Amino acid sequence: MKQQVDVIIIGAGVVGLSLAAALKDSALSVLICDKQRPSSVVDLSVSHPRVSAITHASRDFLKAVGAWNLIASLRVSPYREMHVWDAKGGEIHFNAAEVARANLGFIIENAVLTAALMQVIDNATNITCQMPAIVESMITDEEGVCVTLANGQVFQAQCLVGADGANSFCRETFAFPLQETSYEHHAIVCDVKTTLSHENSAYQRFMQQGPLAFLPLQEAHHCSIVWSTVPEHAKEIMAMEEDFFRDYLSKALELRLGDVTAVGMRYSFPLTKRHARDYVKPHVALVGDACHTIHPLAGQGMNLGLMDAKALAKELLAAKAKQRHVGSLSTLRRYERARKEANQTMLLAMDGFKKLFASENDWVVKARGTGLDIVDKCPPLKRLFMLQAMD
Numbered sequence: 123m124k125q126q127v128d129v130i131i132i133g134a135g136v137v138g139l140s141l142a143a144a145l146k147d148s149a150l151s152v153l154i155c156d157k158q159r160p161s162s163v164v165d166l167s168v169s170h171p172r173v174s175a176i177t178h179a180s181r182d183f184l185k186a187v188g189a190w191n192l193i194a195s196l197r198v199s200p201y202r203e204m205h206v207w208d209a210k211g212g213e214i215h216f217n218a219a220e221v222a223r224a225n226l227g228f229i230i231e232n233a234v235l236t237a238a239l240m241q242v243i244d245n246a247t248n249i250t251c252q253m254p255a256i257v258e259s260m261i262t263d264e265e266g267v268c269v270t271l272a273n274g275q276v277f278q279a280q281c282l283v284g285a286d287g288a289n290s291f292c293r294e295t296f297a298f299p300l301q302e303t304s305y306e307h308h309a310i311v312c313d314v315k316t317t318l319s320h321e322n323s324a325y326q327r328f329m330q331q332g333p334l335a336f337l338p339l340q341e342a343h344h345c346s347i348v349w350s351t352v353p354e355h356a357k358e359i360m361a362m363e364e365d366f367f368r369d370y371l372s373k374a375l376e377l378r379l380g381d382v383t384a385v386g387m388r389y390s391f392p393l394t395k396r397h398a399r400d401y402v403k404p405h406v407a408l409v410g411d412a413c414h415t416i417h418p419l420a421g422q423g424m425n426l427g428l429m430d431a432k433a434l435a436k437e438l439l440a441a442k443a444k445q446r447h448v449g450s451l452s453t454l455r456r457y458e459r460a461r462k463e464a465n466q467t468m469l470l471a472m473d474g475f476k477k478l479f480a481s482e483n484d485w486v487v488k489a490r491g492t493g494l495d496i497v498d499k500c501p502p503l504k505r506l507f508m509l510q511a512m513d
């Protein structure tokens with residue numbers, strides 16, 4: 123027996139969950155499947171290694187879907203200032219007060235985001251979860267899409283959304299062409315304790331091999347780091363003895379937060395740029411990392427995914443309200459048009475930044491240092507950059 127729903131979301135990461143939450147209590151019936159079930163509770167006695175810098179635009183979306191108050195009641199670290207500098211000279215300092223805001227954004231553990239979104243979904247009347255569940259097959263026909271799970275259940279929907287991350291099974295199954303290039307960087311993440319307080323500031327130092335970021339967590343001496351660097355260097359960092367690594371890391375940030383006194387478990391992620399040529403096909407759409415992955419140097423990957431979810435939810439709800447087929451190509455193309463250019467622009471900007479800061483050419487080194495200093499001393503230009511990055 124086939125069970126009928128309007129929308130099937132494959133993948134309950136932050137992006138898939140936020141899409142489901144945006145469709146909650148609507149006329150659409152929604153099924154969300156994941157191979158594992160994200161927890162709706164989060165252990166706040168420990169820190170969780172994966173964190174994201176969340177923009178004001180993403181915060182507004184999370185508010186609109188009913189998750190923000192839950193997130194804020196768990197653990198959020200707003201950051202007011204950001205110091206960005208080049209190891210070879212040139213620095214820029216952003217302060218939220220310059221754009222009349224209380225903060226520049228929020229550092230949030232991914233586990234907090236998923237727990238809050240799971241709570242929203244658990245309370246929705248129109249959302250069914252199949253988690254954990256293994257998707258055995260997905261087939262489209264003229265009416266929509268048919269998904270068979272390994273537990274024998276079969277679902278028929280008008281629209282299937284692939285929110286299943288960077289190595290998307292949906293993208294592969296429906297043969298979405300993909301542009302894919304290695305960034306030749308690995309990102310190392312871990313949480314650290316420092317002798318000096320971060321004072322709610324984020325720090326990012328650009329070195330020739332890649333940027334090192336210290337992101338402020340709730341406690342004043344506690345940060346999460348993201349160190350993107352070439353694979354050989356990443357391998358060396360991962361193999362360092364803890365004492366040596368603490369000292370090496372303190373110096374890599376030029377002791378701006380004093381000494382690093384403790385480090386958590388280190389995790390390393392190879393970084394790959396991916397962009398699906400098409401975001402949609404009849405009855406199928408891709409969102410989030412399934413659709414694009416981007417260098418974390420500006421902390422934008424999840425923010426782009428949340429904006430995908432927002433745009434797609436808008437189109438699905440509008441189609442349902444007008445009694446149109448929610449998985450028709452014309453409905454889904456509206457989503458693609460709303461998002462592709464913004465995602466492409468961000469991917470290109472990250473390529474540009476990465477190349478600019480990796481260059482050892484004397485002229486480029488001088489020009490980028492001077493450029494940072496000029497923008498730092500030009501409030502209107504600085505405000506423009508800040509508002510672009512925040513909203």
Ligand SMILES: Cc1cc2nc3c(=O)[nH]c(=O)nc-3n(C[C@H](O)[C@H](O)[C@H](O)COP(=O)(O)OP(=O)(O)OC[C@H]3O[C@@H](n4cnc5c(N)ncnc54)[C@H](O)[C@@H]3O)c2cc1C
Nearest residue numbers: 133135136137157174175286287410411421422423424425
């Ligand atoms: C080091 C690092 C730092 C980052 N920092 C930031 C930052 O500061 N700000 C920011 O905006 N972004 C950041 N990002 C990017 C951000 O982490 C990702 O863009 C975001 O997590 C993607 O979310 P997603 O829901 O699309 O995918 P995922 O989080 O990968 O979720 C995919 C889900 O699909 C499920 N799934 C996979 N395959 C299947 C299948 N076959 N069947 C069923 N379910 C399946 C998985 O179990 C998972 O739950 C960073 C990335 C890295 C690597």
